[in-house]
Amino acid sequence: MKTKAFRLFITLLVFQTFLFAQSAGMVFIKGSRYIPLYGRDSTVVEVKDFEIDIYPITNAEYENFVKKHPKWQKSKVIKLFADTSYLSNWKNDLELKASEKPNSPVTYISWFAAKDYCECQGKRLPTVDEWEYVAMADETTKDARKKSSYNKQILAWYEAPRSNENTIGEHPKNAWGVHDLHGLVWEWTLDFNSVLITGESRKDVDKDSNLFCGSAAVNATDLMNYAAFMRYAIRGSLKAKYSMKNLGFRCAKDINLK
Amino acid sequence: MQHLKYIVFAFITVLAFQSCKTDKKSNDGTVEVYQCPMECEGNKTYNEAGSCPICHMDLKAVETSSKLVNDDAISEESVFNLTSHWNMEEGKTIQLKELKGKTLVMVMIYTSCKAACPRLVADMRNIEAQIPAEKVKNIQFVMVSIDPETDTPEKLKAFAKENAMDGDQWTFLQGSVSGVREFANVLSVKYKEISPIDFSHSNIISVFNAQGELVHQQEGLGVDNKETIESIIKVTP
16 A cells, blocks of 8 residues: 555656646756856856746737736736837737737737736746847757857848747747747846846946946957847847837746756 | 545645736826927927927827826826835835835945945935935935845844934835846846846936835936935925
């Protein structure tokens, strides 16, 4: 009897790790250390194991969310948490405009909304370091930043207009099994406000700038990495209540059980 | 067999721990006014759409005052909409809305900071010193730590004493990591941990009126704080 109970317990334990390690719609990302474009003093940052959504959140998924959480409906959202363009591609509180596709990524979304969405799924937004870590992969390599094809592809997308109207999953998945990090929309990150560049060169050049304490810590490790530079520049220019046409999000999750 | 049931039951209970906040918020009408996007005429507004007489750009709708539902209610822009919890230096735990009723002058610092924070704190003291004494009692000067892991209420209390900021008008707050991140985003404060005891952060002093609405922000260090003081005096009875 005891051995049977024990066996079941072990089976459940194993089963449970599977459940958590591979949540529906997410992939497991093995953590490591790497040097991002911007980091703590331009040195190595450490990313712990985590899970990330395979696709960005879609219009249809967000529609479901606002049905359950009326405070995030277009007319009910408070100004502290979203600017006036929040969900401006929606017909009303619960419906998209006819021109929008349900499986396009949701955009016109503020950081507060994205954060709450993830928290309501028991998840969170990915950090800048986590997002960049997963995004440095191409279809075959986990760190493809040195490949010229990798940078070319991303830059080609930055030139392509209105990619936010495309649907998720059109681009091949990367080496981790994650789709659409590049090629669809920009994405919110949990600590986007840790990017200390103002976008105003007069304020940025001076390392003793009065605007930021310790601003000398912010340096680009590889100025050739233009695509990443643009992502950081965008993050540096955002405020949490902004909502933009080409800015969506996806969620991430810590690994709780070893 | 009993064991099996218990184990299965325990397993399901653990899985069931997924909750979600659903606090409702009532919404109310807002008044639409129009303003030149380039602000050619400063803050001048118009009651109907049209174009700016100076630069001829289309006027843009700006939503101004949102009405209050009743005396107790707070407006949409109020910082009191945040529901995070904060520990005060005296050990009490509060929500920001408990600070309602006084003008708030807020700044984000961390006590182990050697570079800008002493100057930011000096700026705050400087501002406080220039406010008439009868107004000070209607003002709360609040220092919010961006390093909630290091800055415990005890540390904050010691810091307050050390800097002669132990009076009733000074408050120090320790939040949760996510509460601090959210609060910083409301203030548009940027910060990044650059080592376990050191942070980069923007130097912004924010003034809120008694309803928790942002009325003024001063950016930079050792800048002329005349405007900040004026705005504080203006909103404080």
